[in-house]
Amino acid sequence: xxxxxxxxxxxxxxxxxxxxxxxxxxxxxxxxxxxxxxxxxxxxxxxxxxxxxxxxxxxxxxxxxxxxxxxxxxxxxxxxxxxxxxxxxxxxxxxxxxxxxxxxxxxxxxxxxxxxxxxxxxxxxxxxxxxxxxxxxxxxxxxxxxxxxxxxxxxxxxxxxxxxxxxxxxxxxxxxxxxxxxxxxxxxxxxxxxxxxxxxxxxxxxxxxxxxxxxxxxxxxxxxxxxxxxxxxxxxxxxxxxxxxxxxxxxxxxxxxxxxxxxxxxxxxxxxxxxxxxxxxxxxxxxxxxxxxxxxxxxxxxxxxxxxxxxxxxxxxxxxxxxxxxxxxxxxxxxxxxxxxxxxxxxxxxxxxxxxxxxxxxxxxxxxxxxxxxxxxxxxxxxxxxxxxxxxxxxxxxxxxxxxxxxxxxxxxxxxxxxxxxxxxxxxxxxxxxxxxxxxxxxxxxx
Amino acid sequence: xxxxxxxxxxxxxxxxxxxxxxxxxxxxxxxxxxxxxxxxxxxxxxxxxxxxxxxxxxxxxxxxxxxxxxxxxxxxxxxxxxxxxxxxxxxxxxxxxxxxxx
Numbered sequence: 420x421x422x423x424x425x426x427x428x429x430x431x432x433x434x435x436x437x438x439x440x441x442x443x444x445x446x447x448x449x450x451x452x453x454x455x456x457x458x459x460x461x462x463x464x465x466x467x468x469x470x471x472x473x474x475x476x477x478x479x480x481x482x483x484x485x486x487x488x489x490x491x492x493x494x495x496x497x498x499x500x501x502x503x504x505x506x507x508x509x510x511x512x513x514x515x516x517x518x519x520x521x522x523x524x525x526x527x528x529x530x531x532x533x534x535x536x537x538x539x540x541x542x543x544x545x546x547x548x549x550x551x552x553x554x555x556x557x558x559x560x561x562x563x564x565x566x567x568x569x570x571x572x573x574x575x576x577x578x579x580x581x582x583x584x585x586x587x588x589x590x591x592x593x594x595x596x597x598x599x600x601x602x603x604x605x606x607x608x609x610x611x612x613x614x615x616x617x618x619x620x621x622x623x624x625x626x627x628x629x630x631x632x633x634x635x636x637x638x639x640x641x642x643x644x645x646x647x648x649x650x651x652x653x654x655x656x657x658x659x660x661x662x663x664x665x666x667x668x669x670x671x672x673x674x675x676x677x678x679x680x681x682x683x684x685x686x687x688x689x690x691x692x693x694x695x696x697x698x699x700x701x702x703x704x705x706x707x708x709x710x711x712x713x714x715x716x717x718x719x720x721x722x723x724x725x726x727x728x729x730x731x732x733x734x735x736x737x738x739x740x741x742x743x744x745x746x747x748x749x750x751x752x753x754x755x756x757x758x759x760x761x762x763x764x765x766x767x768x769x770x771x772x773x774x775x776x777x778x779x780x781x782x783x784x785x786x787x788x789x790x791x792x793x794x795x796x797x798x799x800x801x802x803x804x805x806x807x808x809x810x811x812x813x814x815x816x817x818x819x820x821x822x823x824x825x826x827x828x829x830x831x832x833x834x835x836x837x838x839x840x841x842x843x844x845x846x847x848x849x850x851x852x853x854x855x856x857x858x859x860x861x862x863x864x865x866x
Numbered sequence: 867x868x869x870x871x872x873x874x875x876x877x878x879x880x881x882x883x884x885x886x887x888x889x890x891x892x893x894x895x896x897x898x899x900x901x902x903x904x905x906x907x908x909x910x911x912x913x914x915x916x917x918x919x920x921x922x923x924x925x926x927x928x929x930x931x932x933x934x935x936x937x938x939x940x941x942x943x944x945x946x947x948x949x950x951x952x953x954x955x956x957x958x959x960x961x962x963x964x965x966x967x968x
Binding site for chain 2: 464465555556637638640643644680683684685686687688689690691692693694705706707708709710722740743779780781783785788789790791792793794795805807808809844845846847849
């Protein structure tokens, strides 16, 4: 975009905050939000590893399984209103994601939509044979067998795809705020070393990336923190100015509430050291961040500072880590806690008797100590005994559920509602690699 | 008085690290949070969690005290055996802390 027709203010909406998010709020934002851009964050840390496994089974898969459903709902209204879409729904296969979205567009009779896929986050072959220390715990790459390795790309490839005319963009792994920062860089022409603006844009992206968590989701505590109409929770949008300051809001008539309190909570959500929020494009400092209530559902955000970007990029590495087997059974009425406790003791003795080779095992009484880590205790009307264990092989892990199920006829009185589960564990670890090992590229195609 | 009477909280996770940010409901209560809500008190209250290390950050602009609990999530959401593998419920549990009278 040339200097002359650069915009001074853009409106960016959050269309999803996770893969399972509701679809209608995005449509509502398109129809009423007067948006320029709508960004969908749909890629949790482990999801890309699972998607990589799917791609190995079927080369045309490996992208978000709800992509077609979301695109079917948003493509026509978005294109009719000139709203450009950015999403990490590409997961382990952005190219296939773009093809799938093109298919939806053609089905809907939408011709001439320019789509793009941002590639280059997949560094599995680049790191094969290399050893790097794991950054989130002890050990190194040599200790695990990676099934996926994806570098966290920044916002500049997204901005470039927009510069080149793309109206719908699919990425794989990118820093979540980068989905929102990309349109800002494109619209305002921010430089790669404009650390202050990149940090401000990152703050806005960070506030938006979890969608409804800014506007009253993950917030309500009845009687203490009330939120109206959560069944129709409206997703947020930001009016961003060319200096990176922004006003956060949501459309009139949508559910939820964007308050100073909800915005503060989201500003600090999953921020470890607020002076050093590490992104591919910048190290953002949120210690000076200020949030100001301008009116109902309108919050101004300013004050983030930036420092030069990290030397290396974070890479999320997925690997197989055995199987988790689980079983649960409920006890109610007088003595429920004691019967639940007895149930757990029986299973514990059975596992020892059978010599089951489990790596790790956990016994809970749901209602007492499954989530509770405080000294608080009570005498609940019902408890649910739960046993979960991790083992190298599926057969061993499956025995956990079987032993809990056997409690029906062999355990304490009045046990009901057994459920069992068995799942393969795909775990994630992180390493850092040099930027030179990563070279993003963009592919365009028109519907 | 409990922490919940003067504060609200949000909990997140990064790998094996839990992050709980506690916010004063009213600006007047922030100095008290800053003074009394120490890493040791958090560790004592979440007595069965046993993180490896707790980092504490004070954010006067947001009326907040941020706690980073390293090694608190049994290996993290992808491999933990816990029912609440993300540790999403921890912030609410922290709000149950007894604060004494103002």
